[in-house]
Amino acid sequence: MKAENQILNTLFTQSLGIPSDLVTEDLAYNSLPQWDSTAHLQLVMALENHFGITLETEDMLDMSSVAKARSILEKYGVEWV
Amino acid sequence: MGVNTSGAAAYWNLERYAERVAFVDEQGGICRYGQLQSQVDEFRDQLPQKRQLMVMVSRQTVPSLVAYLGLLQAGHPFLLLDEKTPAEQRADFIERFRPARLIDATGQTIESTLLDSGLDENPTALVEDLALLLPTSGSSGVAKWVMLSYDNLQSNAASICEYQAIVPEDRAITSLPMAYSYGLSVINTHLLAGASLALSSASMMERPFWEQLREQSVTHLAAVPFQYELMERLRFRQQDWPALRLLTQAGGRLSETLAKAYTRYACEQGKQFFLMYGQTEATARMAYLAAHREPEKVPAIGRAIPGGQILLADTEGELVTQAGQPGEIRYRGPNVMLGYARTAQDLVAPERPQELATGDLAVLDESGVYRVTGRLSRxxxxxxxxxxxxxxxxxxxxxxxxxxxxxxxxxxxxxxxxxxxxxxxxxxxxxxxxxxxxxxxxxxxxxxxxxxxxxxxxxxxxxxxxxxxx
The missing domain is CATH 3.30.300.30 (ANL, C-terminal domain)
Incomplete structure (x- = not known):
């Protein structure tokens, strides 16, 4: 599955409720008050819905930065263009 | 100095369990009650002799546990605040209460000339049995603080220990903030029973939380409705948790679907599941349903906790005694707060209500179980x-x-x-x-x-x- 780089930024922006310029590769869980467990749950649901995948429990927990989210999604067949 | 009226059996007196494990930290380090007391003694060395109001910023780590117990033992009343409280709110509380000292989340005390309650010339002005204050509202920064006494804390912990049958072999993980009445009650009950804590500051969305739950053989997991939603997402019920014996829920109403799913899970797995009802004004708990024993009653709030009493009142304030008739839940018991405080002046003469009007509507069934049917207040x-x-x-x-x-x-x-x-x-x-x-x-x-x-x-x-x- 091919996906625009931009889409990950958009999903993070919406799930965390933050401006898109804050979504950098090294943005990490709990580094902003907005990325708390509530927002993380929203993020997981947004990624699953958008890419049509079901994340493993371990992957939900390991998705602790934007870069990690990107590499985890690759395991599910998402390719960035 | 020290107005701990509850005597030697209070949960903050640690010596009687000296050789038992008090907590395991995030790295797996074990600390016994006797060792914990030594750390508490060290912390108490930096406290003043005179009884003064303090503010304590907490997280679920060793320094906060030590400071919490130190302040209770020494008899200094304190505002208990979560470390995530925004700075401007913190500043507002300090302005309104003028505490003598601030204890930060690393256990360091900070003195400041700005921190002066104006009450310390006359220490008796601080009401004698005031142990601590917990914030109640998350909205719009006008938090009211709930004043709790030593007796409130001790009696609620004893009551919870009784109905949950907490034993020394139990171990609870700190899944909730210490400055939240439910989170605090989990700590208090386990200390009272000589049981242990798995101290974790991680959230359920972080891997270390679950590793600690598993590797440290945690027996009690406490969670609010949102955390049950997270657990569902993480497929909690599909995994094997052999050490876990007790699941509890409080902090608002759990959806009927989840309440029933976890009741079924508990029954099938031979675990215990308590649906609980309470509020900070009642220290923590007012009622509970042992869902694993009475699965057909789910999602009722059950019965009053040991030592407490629930009454229903109609709109005229008259008692409702007939089963099936709705009324507002009124609660009485030794865990009813001293009163609310908005400024330091409120710490002098608390209102000491006999009863709490909860704003929740409930009906009583023939078997003595209460079921919440709605809300009176907004x-x-x-x-x-x-x-x-x-x-x-x-x-x-x-x-x-x-x-x-x-x-x-x-x-x-x-x-x-x-x-x-x-x-x-x-x-x-x-x-x-x-x-x-x-x-x-x-x-x-x-x-x-x-x-x-x-x-x-x-x-x-x-x-x-x-x-x-x-």
Whole structure:
């Protein structure tokens, strides 16, 4: 599955409720008050819905930065263009 | 100095369990009650002799546990605050209470000339049995503080220990903030029973939390409704948790679907599952249902805790005694707070209510079990936060919004008149309440529904939202 780089930024922006310029590769869980467990749950649901995948429990927990989210999604067949 | 009226059996007296394990930290380090007391003694060396008001910023780590116990033992009353409390709110509390010292989340005490309650010339002005204060409201920064006595803390811990049958072999993980009444009660009950804690400051969305739960053989997991949703997402019930014997839930109403699913899970796995009802004004707990024993009663709130009493009152204040007749839940017991405080002056002569009017409506069934049927007051409990809807509505109106705010157990509903920026409103809502926007539903109407006597009709508003969502 091919996906625009931009889409990950958009999903993070919406799930965390933050401006898109804050979504950098090294943005990490709990580094902003907005990325708390509530927002993380929203993020997981947004990624699953958008890419049509079901994340493993371990992957939900390991998705602790934007870069990690990107590499985890690759395991599910998402390719960035 | 030291007004610990509850005597040697209080949970903050650690010596009697000297050789037992008090906690395991995030790295797996074990600390016994005797060793914990040594750390508490060291902490107490930096405290003043004179009884003074303090503020303690906490997280679920060793220094906060040590400071918490030190302040209780030494008899210094304190405001207990979570480390995530925004700085401006913290500054407001310090301004209004003028505590003598601040203890930060690393256990360091900070003295300042700014921190002066004005009460310390006359230490008896601080009411004698005041142990600590917990904040109650997450909305719009007008937090009221609940004053709790040593007896409140000790009696509620003893009552919970009794109905949950906490034994020294039990171990609870700190899944909730220490400055939240439910989280604090989990700590207190396990210390009272000579049981142990798995001290974790991780959230359920972080791997270390689950590793600690498994590797440290945790027996008790306490969670609020939102955390049960997370657990479902993480497929908690599909995994094997051999050490876990006890699941508890409090902090607002759990959806019936989840309540039943976890009851089934507990019954099948031979675990215990308690649905609990309470509020900070009652220290923590007021009622409980042992769902694994009475699965057919789920999702009722069950019966009053040992030592407590639940009464139902009708709109005239008359007692309702007939089964099936609704009434407001009134609670009496030794865990009823000393009163509310907004400033240091309120610490002098608390109101000492005999009974708590909860604002919840309930019915009693023939077997003596209470079931909540609705709310009298406009206060919403969401994600462990308490939101005063009138207060929120006033705050937003003062910002210039034309709107009505209502809500249900799991979401805020906002009705706007057309032509306003709903995106900006969502941001403002999140700012005031700390509730994620996914739980805020905004919809537009040309006119607000009114009752025959011209007041906002919130019941109609909910129906309108359901129609617009359908």
């Amino acid at each position: 206060i919403l409990k969401m994600q462990g936060r308490r939101i005063d809807l009138d207060d929120l509505q006033h705050t937003l109106a003062a910002e210039g919004w034309s709107l009505l705010v209502t809500g249900e157990d799991d979401r805020l509903l906002v009705c706007l008149t057309p032509g306003q920026n709903s995106e900006a409103l969502l941001q403002s809502l999140a700012g005031h309440t700390g509730i994620h926007r996914a739980y805020c539903h905004v919809f537009e109407r040309d006119a607000f529904p009114l009752t025959p006597n011209g007041k906002p009709d919130y019941a109609q508003l909910k129906r309108m939202q359901h129609e617009s969502a359908a």
